Amino acid sequence: MRKSFKEALASGKFLVTAQIVPPKGMDIGTLTPIVKDLNDVVDALGIADNPRAVMSMSPWGICRLVLENGGDAIMHVSCRDRNRIALQSDLLGAASLGIRNVLCISGDHIRFGDHIDAMPVHDLDSVQLLETVRSLTQGRDMAGQKLVGIPEFCVGAVANPEADPLPPQLLKFQKKMQVGIDFVQTHPVFNLDNLVPFVDQAREKGVKLIAGVRLLMAEEVSSYKDGSYPGLFIPEDLLAEIQGIKVEKSVEIAAQLIKAMREKKLCDGIHISAPGHEGKIMNIIKAAGI
Amino acid sequence: MIVGTRKPFSEIKDVVSGDSKILIVGCGTCVAVCLAGGETEVTILASQLRIALGLGGHDVHIDEAVVERQCDREFLVDLSKKKNVTDYDVIVSMACGAGVQLLSDVYDQNLVVPALNTVFIGVAEGPGIWTERCQSCDNCVLAETAGICPITMCAKGLLNGPCSGTRHGKCEVNAEIDCAWVKIYDRLAARGDLECISKVLPPRKNSRQAHPAVLTHEAYKRRFVKDEKIV
Numbered sequence: 199m200r201k202s203f204k205e206a207l208a209s210g211k212f213l214v215t216a217q218i219v220p221p222k223g224m225d226i227g228t229l230t231p232i233v234k235d236l237n238d239v240v241d242a243l244g245i246a247d248n249p250r251a252v253m254s255m256s257p258w259g260i261c262r263l264v265l266e267n268g269g270d271a272i273m274h275v276s277c278r279d280r281n282r283i284a285l286q287s288d289l290l291g292a293a294s295l296g297i298r299n300v301l302c303i304s305g306d307h308i309r310f311g312d313h314i315d316a317m318p319v320h321d322l323d324s325v326q327l328l329e330t331v332r333s334l335t336q337g338r339d340m341a342g343q344k345l346v347g348i349p350e351f352c353v354g355a356v357a358n359p360e361a362d363p364l365p366p367q368l369l370k371f372q373k374k375m376q377v378g379i380d381f382v383q384t385h386p387v388f389n390l391d392n393l394v395p396f397v398d399q400a401r402e403k404g405v406k407l408i409a410g411v412r413l414l415m416a417e418e419v420s421s422y423k424d425g426s427y428p429g430l431f432i433p434e435d436l437l438a439e440i441q442g443i444k445v446e447k448s449v450e451i452a453a454q455l456i457k458a459m460r461e462k463k464l465c466d467g468i469h470i471s472a473p474g475h476e477g478k479i480m481n482i483i484k485a486a487g488i
Numbered sequence: 489m490i491v492g493t494r495k496p497f498s499e500i501k502d503v504v505s506g507d508s509k510i511l512i513v514g515c516g517t518c519v520a521v522c523l524a525g526g527e528t529e530v531t532i533l534a535s536q537l538r539i540a541l542g543l544g545g546h547d548v549h550i551d552e553a554v555v556e557r558q559c560d561r562e563f564l565v566d567l568s569k570k571k572n573v574t575d576y577d578v579i580v581s582m583a584c585g586a587g588v589q590l591l592s593d594v595y596d597q598n599l600v601v602p603a604l605n606t607v608f609i610g611v612a613e614g615p616g617i618w619t620e621r622c623q624s625c626d627n628c629v630l631a632e633t634a635g636i637c638p639i640t641m642c643a644k645g646l647l648n649g650p651c652s653g654t655r656h657g658k659c660e661v662n663a664e665i666d667c668a669w670v671k672i673y674d675r676l677a678a679r680g681d682l683e684c685i686s687k688v689l690p691p692r693k694n695s696r697q698a699h700p701a702v703l704t705h706e707a708y709k710r711r712f713v714k715d716e717k718i719v
């Protein structure tokens with residue numbers, strides 16, 4: 199029996215999701231066993247859409263891999279690379295492949311990636327994309343035309359509780375909830391108090407908040423500091439703490455964050471990301487006692 | 489105003505190096521103000537080309553001219569009176585892209601090459617510094633966004649609030665640049681007008697920005713438009 203993220207959301211259980219970055223190329227040899235293992239323990243795997251604007255396989259490909267191996271997938275849909283026709287068309291294509299969950303995002307700017315002369319599209323922003331997904335699930339495209347066969351999607355948005363300043367970020371989050379979302383997934387959070395206004399507002403609207411947890415690697419400290427990872431804001435003292443540490447300690451730090459978030463009831467679930475080190479996600483889940 | 493920068497000298501020199509009669513035409517409006525294609529810049533480019541091509545052993549004759557607005561046919565009449573334009577092997581236009589194209593239309597027997605890259609529509613912040621402000625999208629939302637254009641000033645052109653990358657009020661793309669959405673929010677908050685951005689702004693109407701765009705003033709429609717067609 200295949201897992202259903204939608205059912206997990208409705209069940210009230212503490213949700214566990216993790217992020218998979220599709221490969222640059224066709225080789226899914228390393229990814230397949232990781233996906234199979236994680237499928238057993240997570241409620242869904244979030245499949246990134248060319249994160250940091252680095253060209254990689256379309257998320258559908260890996261979503262299919264997840265589904266074929268008994269898991270459920272959340273397809274990330276970025277506004278950066280497609281206009282409204284392509285976005286809607288791809289959403290219908292995804293639905294036809296059995297993909298039932300989407301996460302609507304603006305997309306990291308092209309300047310972070312490996313195709314810096316590409317055209318940033320942003321024909322829609324993430325709020326407008328959420329409206330578009332809603333419209334498709336109600337049987338109409340953006341132009342108001344009737345669809346023959348209506349897709350079903352469980353719809354998620356992102357927010358960043360570490361963004362500074364927070365009020366404009368909260369305003370956008372409110373707009374996303376106004377449009378109607380099933381869940382919100384946050385960027386990695388380190389100052390747990392920052393989650394409070396987001397989780398309070400989400401609960402008021404009956405939206406589940408899945409907090410981001412990221413595996414921090416000692417060898418990436420300089421990239422964390424120089425802003426190479428958009429939306430990843432790590433406090434100075436934590437950056438100092440992870441200097442030179444071994445991966446086991448990094449796993450421990452991520453696990454502690456999860457435990458603290460759970461204890462303080464600051465979220466309804468967690469989303470673990472460890473780009474390039476997906477094999478460690480299972481260790482984090484175990485160390486967090488989930 | 490339209491802001492431009494001069495192309496690298498080697499690029500201009502390479503394009504004209506086979507020609508012996510060159511006319512350099514500057515523009516007295518926007519690109520003169522942004523110190524890229526006015527009278528002084530025409531003189532400088534002409535001197536540079538005379539020296540470089542002369543040193544290369546080319547027998548070259550270079551003339552200079554400046555028209556008040558290269559993007560307006562009216563002003564090109566004056567150029568035709570002063571110069572026998574068809575005599576030249578190449579015309580180097582120091583106007584924005586619009587000026588270069590009008591020169592090419594009017595003197596379509598001549599080779600017209602650009603000496604500038606047109607960069608943006610913007611404002612002068614002070615002597616020698618200009619910033620982009622408008623993308624001429626035909627969809628102005630400045631009434632809602634505190635007079636700050638999110639399409640131009642936000643690196644992603646987002647209409648409904650910031651992305652997740654804002655840090656210390658700066659843009660994720662460039663830490664030197666303010667996040668447009670933080671500026672919009674702060675200006676409206678200070679005025680007690682946050683209501684302006686509380687509603688979801690709809691997607692842009694890109695159809696309005698059909699290229700190439702044509703605008704005919706109402707009062708001139710009888711003269712220029714017949715049966716819905718520009719004549």
Ligand code: SF4
Pocket residue numbers: 641642643644645646649650651652653654655658659660661666667668669670
């Ligand atoms: S940080 Fe602000 S200005 Fe920069 S892309 Fe994001 S929303 Fe736009």
